């Protein structure tokens with residue numbers, strides 16, 4: 001299968017190439033040239049099937065023969081053996097028509113592990129096969145960084161750098177990035193917001209000298225491999241609840257739009273999804289966009305759900321591409337409006353396209369705390385604040401006819417202070433999760449300046465500095 005850029009002027013790539021580049025050289029995001037389609041019979045066969053088998057069916061539809069089946073199966077089995085639940089992503093019933101899909105049983109206790117564990121194996125394999133090395137640079141508002149530094153820590157040919165907004169992630173999140181103790185893992189605290197970090201990653205791709213000097217790659221959800229792997233759990237959850245014989249709705253706590261976009265992909269592949277509900281905190285740019293048809297940036301507000309404190313939702317560009325009939329010139333113009341004016345207006349037909357499937361709602365911080373308390377008092381369930389944002393929005397979106405699945409994206413132990421405030425309950429990191437209490441924290445504090453961060457990466461990366469590189 002070929003992969004094309006949403007902005008139309010980057011080379012068309014194979015699966016392996018798209019995975020290694022991360023971001024297209026025209027600034028766009030790679031998507032498959034067409035969506036693979038699954039029959040109702042195939043989706044029905046997923047009922048009761050182990051997670052890894054479903055993952056194989058879905059991932060191999062995108063790999064399209066570029067990796068031998070037996071090897072791909074082995075990588076998938078190994079990736080999900082790191083999860084601490086036999087179902088990998090268990091579904092928990094929380095009401096008559098409501099379920100929570102727990103995506104946080106991986107090594108760093110967030111849904112990012114689901115994609116990052118397999119992505120690291122795929123990238124490591126492709127690089128070894130090609131005798132190449134590369135440097136991953138990423139931006140994190142808290143969870144992606146820990147999951148990536150953990151997943152790639154044993155990859156001989158990869159150095160990984162993650163920037164996070166200094167002082168704006170939880171202690172557990174920060175420690176997951178700073179105590180890895182691997183020579184190839186680098187945590188960088190930036191005096192700025194997540195959006196500043198993400199913009200620097202994109203600017204590094206546009207700086208061709210730097211990109212080539214370090215062999216730059218990305219594993220944020222701008223990398224197609226992330227979205228692909230996140231598509232799997234929409235299928236497993238829906239099949240467990242009766243798909244394809246009834247439709248299911250999902251509510252997703254949303255920031256960079258990667259997780260919910262994976263639901264859109266599942267729908268394009270044939271899964272019966274009724275609504276995809278975007279849940280946001282005070283940084284409600286996506287809710288406003290759905291309502292008004294205009295994507296308008298505002299200041300980022302720091303909240304108790306730091307992983308969603310985002311204004312520039314990268315993957316919305318992938319949806320936009322489909323919404324404008326896959327015309328890359330329209331996407332290019334809208335993205336340049338966003339960069340130059342801080343907003344863009346969705347064409348009317350694109351707005352209609354988006355609202356036909358997606359709804360949106362937001363929960364304020366007091367509402368989120370209230371929801372956490374209510375859920376705990378009702379059922380003894382401890383939800384992390386991001387999950388609680390979505391549970392609150394889901395409550396308003398659920399109807400009597402369609403089961404509603406809320407994605408639980410982080411373990412409550414990642415946000416113990418907020419959990420305590422909302423429920424009076426102490427929650428600690430489970431023994432099996434990545435904990436390195438004995439390791440000292442290693443991080444570099446760098447100013448919010450592209451040249452300064454690039455200089456740091458050149459110096460520390462094996463390729464950029466010329467140390468141990470081929």
Ligand SMILES: Cc1ncc(COP(=O)(O)O)c(C=O)c1O
Pocket residue numbers: 110111142143144221253254255256257258259260307308386387409410
């Ligand atoms: C716990 C948690 N929930 C939700 C989100 C938002 O997911 P996405 O960025 O894919 O929209 C994130 C960050 O990505 C997160 O870490």
Ligand SMILES: N[C@@H](CCOP(=O)(O)O)C(=O)O
Pocket residue numbers: 139140141142143144145219220221222255256258307308
């Ligand atoms: N909330 C994320 C932000 C980055 O999202 P990604 O899915 O694009 O990597 C985080 O926790 O870092």
